[in-house]
Amino acid sequence: MSQPLVDVAIIGYGPAGATLANLLGQLNLSVVVLEREAEIYPLPRAIHFDGEVMRVFETAGLRPEIETMSRPGLKGMHFDNAAGETLLIRAGTSLNGPHGCANNHYFHQPELETLLRQGLRRFPQVQVLIRHEVMSIEDGQAHATLQVTDLETNQSKTLRARYVVGCDGARSLMRKVLGTTVLDLGLHQPWLVFDVRLKTDVPGLPDHTVQHCDPARPMTYCNVTGNRRRWEIMLMPGDDPEQLVQPDTLWKLVSRWVTPEQAEIERAVIYTFHSVIAQGWRKGRLMLAGDAAHQTPPFLGQGMCAAIRDVANLAWKLEAVLQGRAGDDLLDTYESERAPHVRAFIDLAVRLGDIIQTTDPEAARQRDAKFKAGQPEMFQFPAPRLGPGVWHGDAEVVGRVFPQPLLSDGRRLDALVGSHFAVLGHASVLSKVSADTRVRWQAHGVVQVTDESAALHTWLSEHDVQAVMLRPDRYVMGVARTAADLDTVSRLLPDLCKPVPVSA
Numbered sequence: 001m002s003q004p005l006v007d008v009a010i011i012g013y014g015p016a017g018a019t020l021a022n023l024l025g026q027l028n029l030s031v032v033v034l035e036r037e038a039e040i041y042p043l044p045r046a047i048h049f050d051g052e053v054m055r056v057f058e059t060a061g062l063r064p065e066i067e068t069m070s071r072p073g074l075k076g077m078h079f080d081n082a083a084g085e086t087l088l089i090r091a092g093t094s095l096n097g098p099h100g101c102a103n104n105h106y107f108h109q110p111e112l113e114t115l116l117r118q119g120l121r122r123f124p125q126v127q128v129l130i131r132h133e134v135m136s137i138e139d140g141q142a143h144a145t146l147q148v149t150d151l152e153t154n155q156s157k158t159l160r161a162r163y164v165v166g167c168d169g170a171r172s173l174m175r176k177v178l179g180t181t182v183l184d185l186g187l188h189q190p191w192l193v194f195d196v197r198l199k200t201d202v203p204g205l206p207d208h209t210v211q212h213c214d215p216a217r218p219m220t221y222c223n224v225t226g227n228r229r230r231w232e233i234m235l236m237p238g239d240d241p242e243q244l245v246q247p248d249t250l251w252k253l254v255s256r257w258v259t260p261e262q263a264e265i266e267r268a269v270i271y272t273f274h275s276v277i278a279q280g281w282r283k284g285r286l287m288l289a290g291d292a293a294h295q296t297p298p299f300l301g302q303g304m305c306a307a308i309r310d311v312a313n314l315a316w317k318l319e320a321v322l323q324g325r326a327g328d329d330l331l332d333t334y335e336s337e338r339a340p341h342v343r344a345f346i347d348l349a350v351r352l353g354d355i356i357q358t359t360d361p362e363a364a365r366q367r368d369a370k371f372k373a374g375q376p377e378m379f380q381f382p383a384p385r386l387g388p389g390v391w392h393g394d395a396e397v398v399g400r401v402f403p404q405p406l407l408s409d410g411r412r413l414d415a416l417v418g419s420h421f422a423v424l425g426h427a428s429v430l431s432k433v434s435a436d437t438r439v440r441w442q443a444h445g446v447v448q449v450t451d452e453s454a455a456l457h458t459w460l461s462e463h464d465v466q467a468v469m470l471r472p473d474r475y476v477m478g479v480a481r482t483a484a485d486l487d488t489v490s491r492l493l494p495d496l497c498k499p500v501p502v503s504a
């Protein structure tokens, strides 16, 4: 008897897999998630995500829950030299930053993953199989086939899916099946990650992140949430990794800030931070996302953020293809758009790593001389542009994430637009588009927003345009000064005439 066919099989139930399952569940697709481990990964990993990622959680309908377990970080990240002078600050934002929330949020990864998993209870058509390991994946004409072992019973199962996304982490099986090579971007450095829970108030511990750029021992300090605090500590030549994770050594390393009387050890683990990117994220019905496709050193707190951006990019494209509104070559734009975008973040993290990880005292002295300690330079990383794909034009804003204005009725834009395309602008221009554009807008459920809010009008006039077209992942597809410009941008909407690419 043939197995039921699902729209999408997701391998891996980490943050990438769980977020993708929520987004696809909302789009009403049938999904199976396969996860080898019995429990959520308990070791310390991500503690920061950004405002754009909060918007993805908002689109997935989970922002209120996620706000209750996370903490907005408003003061940014400080880079201090060995003398404690601030050299550089990655600026924070207000609570109502460009994405309609703070731009930095701190959290405990296992708690976030719990909420993402609970979110799936809303979708009866999303099935989660825990303790199920995918052993092999085969692409086929009409569907892909997965051989899966139920690790509780040791029985094998065969599953069929129209598309399979490998959110299966750094040691990805999917990457091996695709035969994808990995480009090494040069940084591989062991760091000790030391998590504690404070037992009492510890005066003097900052509530913002500090990069201690001390050549004798580079370290990062983070206020996570509640009483959780983290130190990331670079391994130095001559360190004995086994000795380093012993409580006596750990307390000595952080004795400037905290004592064993004030805190208890949650975990101490040595990780090697990598900077790599896979080349070849899709073949036929098989795709990669998250750590399976790229890894970055965590100096910017962007590894998981990139994973969430991957799946936000992929979800609406999979839906358009599976519902027959686009040919499956739309999926080729997933890697072409995402790879340069994530590369920009990895390159910046590597550059910041060069500042933080300087261990030669003379090089550190020269570095410090370059910055004006006491009058630290503030920097904001401008949102990178997607690589070539579903966007058009050479205006600066095109291919980049759009901010989230508050609308005149008090709603945030994303609450109005949901998982749809949107066109925002002056009614006088929107009303003059061609009949062909109207048909496309209707077929793709494009939401028209002619809101009179000051935020939207200011954005349009600042960019000297009359309208802007957004994709379901909130990236700017194009801008328009005239109705004819909007017709041009709207032609990017996946072509309805293309044949439906898959069949059961």
Ligand SMILES: Cc1cc2nc3c(=O)[nH]c(=O)nc-3n(C[C@H](O)[C@H](O)[C@H](O)COP(=O)(O)OP(=O)(O)OC[C@H]3O[C@@H](n4cnc5c(N)ncnc54)[C@H](O)[C@@H]3O)c2cc1C
Residues within 6 Å of the ligand: 011, 012, 013, 014, 015, 016, 017, 034, 035, 036, 037, 041, 044, 045, 046, 047, 048, 049, 132, 133, 134, 135, 167, 168, 169, 170, 172, 173, 193, 271, 289, 290, 291, 292, 298, 300, 301, 302, 303, 304, 305, 306, 307
């Ligand atoms: C010390 C440290 C600090 C970090 N800090 C940050 C930060 O502040 N901000 C940030 O954004 N990122 C940070 N990151 C990165 C972040 O933790 C990862 O990018 C994120 O967890 C990747 O999610 P993922 O879902 O792609 O992969 P994973 O979380 O690794 O999930 C993959 C899942 O796939 C499952 N799996 C694998 N193979 C199979 C198979 N064959 N069958 C079934 N299941 C399978 C695994 O069991 C696992 O559950 C940090 C990482 C580290 C190590």
